[in-house]
Amino acid sequence: MTRSCEIAGWGTVLPTQVVRFGDEVRYRIEDGVSHLDMLTGACERALAHAGLTADDVDLVLSASAAGIQPIPCTAALVLERLTLTGHAAAFDVNSTCTSFITAVDVASRYLDAGDYETILVFSGDVGTRFLNPEQRESYELFSDAAAAVVLRRSKDPDRGVIGSLQQTWPAYAHDTEIRGGLSRSPAQVYTASDPADYLFDMNGRRALLGMMRVLPDFFDRFHRRFGLSRDDVALWIPHQASAALGPMLDRLGIPADRRIDEVAAFGNMVSASVPFMLARALDSGRVARGDTVVLCGTAAGLTANVLALRL
Structure with a gap:
């Protein structure tokens, strides 16, 4: 419902x-x-x-x-x-x-x-x-x-969230992280901390391999659970994670003409990535009332997220 x-x-x-x-x-x-x-x-x-x-x-x-x-x-x-x-x-x-x-x-x-x-x-x-x-x-x-x-x-x-699914695979928790700050490194120990801990650290290859292992089954579960076929979706709006986005979407069977891949033009905007691309699609008229869009992506954790919204 x-x-x-x-x-x-x-x-x-x-x-x-x-x-x-x-x-x-x-x-x-x-x-x-x-x-x-x-x-x-x-x-x-x-x-x-x-x-x-x-x-x-x-x-x-x-x-x-x-x-x-x-x-x-x-x-x-x-x-x-x-x-x-x-x-x-x-x-x-x-x-x-x-x-x-x-x-x-x-x-x-x-x-x-x-x-x-x-x-x-x-x-x-x-x-x-x-x-x-x-x-x-x-x-x-x-x-x-x-x-x-x-x-x-x-x-x-008929307008609203058709279904959503989120899961975290903690075995990949440290593939992308910023370690410094908050309770792990409070002000009292700042001078003794490693400055690199306050900068973004990513093992891109390991993160990509982790995503390749878990995402196909994750998306299959989503489609089965909510009875949503790929043909039902007007536009897929994924997190613009990296240049590997296109090949990953191909692997998931998402049609090239119904997805957004703007990594070259905008890069990875972190949390703003999905809503920014959604706004662009709405502004341009690429999607409109009655269309079903899927917001999806992966995040540090390793977390995967997918949500189908009928506009």
Whole structure:
């Protein structure tokens, strides 16, 4: 049974600073601009698109891979920027690169149950501020961006989340990580810590092999569980993880004409990747009301995430 949920508005923020690596384009946050600035900007655009203000929102969900500070949650900090009144609850959801998918899953359950009417979900990271120039594979892969959507209960029973599936394989937990910070390395031990622990570290080959092992069965289970064929999907919107995206989608049997692969043009935008590409598809008219889209991807953990949404 479809969980009542529809997109009322969306907005994105893309830095103007461009870096090129051969034919590939990457976007890096400008000096003097903060992570919080980007997230707030995306939310303001999504609310304006929906014709709402922050005081109309019942719940704010932050879905970023890395927050702004340990306490309070990033959702509360963004809400402070948006309004000092209102009635919204605010908390963070984190499954790293697929946090947006997890947050939409959570939001759809609240909306379908009638607990809330309007939910603001935002994602975005400044991953380039954590990159190690000595790791060329990751240094040349990531971009910064932010994206937000306003979700609300739908009066159309056919619109909403058709099904979702998420799983984590902890044997691959350390293939992609930032070890420094929080309780593992608090301020008292910072000077004695390894500076490399505060930079992004990735074993790309091992991560890719792990994904190749687990994803075919994972996607088959999703399709069987919800009776959704590949022909039922108007557009697949995967996390833009790396240049291996195309071959991986081929392996999963996802048609090339019904999927988004913009890694060369935008890079890996971490948590903003999926909602940013969703917004582009909506803006361009590539998908419209009544279409079924599948949001999917992998994340550190190793976590896989897939959600089918009828617009």
